[in-house]
Amino acid sequence: MMNIIELDKKYVLPTYARADVEFVSGKNARLIDANGKKYIDFTSGIGVVSVGHANERVNSAISKQLSNITHMSNLYYTAPQALAAKKIVEASGYDMMCFFGNSGAEANEGAIKIARKFGERDGEIKRYKIITLQHSFHGRTITTVKATGQESMHNYFGPFPDGFVYADNIAQVESLLDNHTCAVMIELVQGEGGVQPQNKEEVQALEKLLKSKNILLIVDEVQTGAYRTGEFLASNVYEITPDIITLAKGVGGGVPIGVVMTGLKEIFAHGDHGSTFGGNFLSTTAACEVIDILKEHKECGDLEITSLYFNQALEKFYSANKNLFTSKVGIGMMCGLRVKDADTLGRIIKSARENGVMVLKAGKNTLRFLPPLTITNEEIDEGFKSLNRAITSMQ
Numbered sequence: 001m002m003n004i005i006e007l008d009k010k011y012v013l014p015t016y017a018r019a020d021v022e023f024v025s026g027k028n029a030r031l032i033d034a035n036g037k038k039y040i041d042f043t044s045g046i047g048v049v050s051v052g053h054a055n056e057r058v059n060s061a062i063s064k065q066l067s068n069i070t071h072m073s074n075l076y077y078t079a080p081q082a083l084a085a086k087k088i089v090e091a092s093g094y095d096m097m098c099f100f101g102n103s104g105a106e107a108n109e110g111a112i113k114i115a116r117k118f119g120e121r122d123g124e125i126k127r128y129k130i131i132t133l134q135h136s137f138h139g140r141t142i143t144t145v146k147a148t149g150q151e152s153m154h155n156y157f158g159p160f161p162d163g164f165v166y167a168d169n170i171a172q173v174e175s176l177l178d179n180h181t182c183a184v185m186i187e188l189v190q191g192e193g194g195v196q197p198q199n200k201e202e203v204q205a206l207e208k209l210l211k212s213k214n215i216l217l218i219v220d221e222v223q224t225g226a227y228r229t230g231e232f233l234a235s236n237v238y239e240i241t242p243d244i245i246t247l248a249k250g251v252g253g254g255v256p257i258g259v260v261m262t263g264l265k266e267i268f269a270h271g272d273h274g275s276t277f278g279g280n281f282l283s284t285t286a287a288c289e290v291i292d293i294l295k296e297h298k299e300c301g302d303l304e305i306t307s308l309y310f311n312q313a314l315e316k317f318y319s320a321n322k323n324l325f326t327s328k329v330g331i332g333m334m335c336g337l338r339v340k341d342a343d344t345l346g347r348i349i350k351s352a353r354e355n356g357v358m359v360l361k362a363g364k365n366t367l368r369f370l371p372p373l374t375i376t377n378e379e380i381d382e383g384f385k386s387l388n389r390a391i392t393s394m395q
Contacts, residue, residue: 004034019353026053029372029379031358040357040383047191047223047334047370050250051293055374058253058289065285074279081279084287088251088259091232091291094241097265100279101258104222104248105139110260111185111218111244112143114267116163118216119182121267127182128163130218131173135193135363138185138220147185150193150363170202174209183216183244188234191223194364195329195336200238207240216243222258226250227294227303227373229332237331250373253290257283294373307332309377313384314369321391324348329366333373336366351394357386 002010004022022034029052031039044050051058065080072078085098099110112130119127132138136149145153146160149167154160165181167173173184188203190196210217219242224234228250231237235245247259258278277283297303310333318328318337326338339345345365352359360368371380 019350021353028052028055029375029383038356039353040379040386042369042371042383042387043358043360044250044370044372045254046360047228047249048252049254050226050228050373051253051290052372052374053254055253055290055293057293058286061285061289062255062282065281068281070282071277071280073276074274078279078281078284080281080284080288084279084284084291087288087291088247088261091295092245092261093232093236094245094261094263096245096261096263099260099268099273099275100284101260101275102256102277102283103139103258104220104246105141105144105258106275106278107222107246107248107258107260108138108144108147108185108220109141110258110273111220111246111262112147112183113273114244114260114262114264115183115185115216115218117267117272118264119180122214125179127180129165129178129181130163131165131167131176131181131184133170133186133190133193134166134168135190135196136185136187136220137190137192170198170206173206177213177215181213181215183218184210185218185220187220187224188238189224189229189331189334190363191334191368192362194338194362194366195334195368196364197329197331198238203238204240207242216264218242218244218246220246222246222248223370224331224334226290227298227332228334228370230304230307232294232298234331250294251290252283252286253293255283255286257287297373303373306373306375306377306380310369310371310375310380311335313380317384317387320388324391325367330369333369333371335369336362337369339365339367341365347394348390351390352387355386355390355393357383357390359387 023031024034025032029041031041132147132149134149138144138147143161146164165176219235225247229237245261329336362368
């Protein structure tokens with residue numbers, strides 16, 4: 001009988017270069033693999049498991065919902081969907097409404113559709129162009145791949161939808177605006193692009209410019225949302241009011257979800273957009289509980305304390321290993337260390353895994369850290385102890 005690795009290699013399309021490990025259980029920031037080996041998780045499933053693995057409150061809420069009803073469809077009212085939308089909007093502080101999908105890519109597709117309809121409806125000529133940034137990442141669908149400002153991702157899958165323009169940076173956006181521009185789409189901290197925060201003053205100036213020209217600002221908060229950068233949204237940290245915001249990952253705490261928020265409350269008519277599974281009983285029940293947990297974590301001060309403790313530990317680790325790292329980057333619990341070269345980055349990640357701590361890579365040769373927001377000081381200490389051991393073993 002084949003084991004899991006053999007089954008995977010035989011039946012699953014090889015779209016991922018998987019590490020040779022199979023996780024079978026977890027608790028908060030701790031993981032156990034199929035061989036019984038223990039790890040500290042500094043990745044939270046690429047920023048998804050925001051309230052930790054096997055969170056009892058989320059599991060309880062999901063189990064209770066599963067015993068009643070899991071799915072019916074968006075042809076009918078779904079109580080936890082309406083409640084999740086209320087919680088998300090109130091946590092954001094913006095006057096918006098929500099549409100629910102199943103992923104960050106779907107959320108960004110929804111945002112693009114809103115912008116394109118706005119551009120066709122609002123103006124004498126059709127406006128369809130959307131400006132994004134180099135090194136951005138917005139998803140894996142045909143449209144969001146094209147929206148992504150990474151040339152390497154534009155191979156094989158064309159012809160792509162027209163209308164995407166790439167700016168080298170925020171400062172270049174103004175020079176690319178024309179009569180056909182309907183929106184600018186940015187990440188306030190580029191995740192896959194290397195944990196690269198944008199300059200706050202430049203972002204605020206961009207928001208003001210776009211409003212003066214009646215061009216929409218879309219902020220992709222798939223990775224930065226759900227308190228990852230200290231506030232519910234990075235947009236709150238940057239003190240701006242986007243026209244459209246997208247969310248996913250940490251909002252569901254491990255259950256697939258995508259959210260488009262917008263102040264354009266009447267932009268869609270019945271039938272303009274939809275999702276079979278989006279906003280179902282299961283995903284929005286999970287989201288309601290996750291948002292409650294993180295809101296409590298924020299309001300009692302624990303989130304700030306944990307973020308400070310993690311960043312101090314990371315700074316200490318960085319300072320002790322400047323022969324490997326060139327700088328520390330990020331905001332809140334979305335952190336990175338620039339590594340001197342790609343080969344060294346790969347060796348660090350492999351050695352870290354062998355020594356019982358999970359970390360990630362990102363663009364610009366960055367060692368990326370996205371720990372659960374509920375990680376404990378003890379788990380942080382244990383993780384960095386393992387990471388130091390990993391570095392020592394590389395010498």
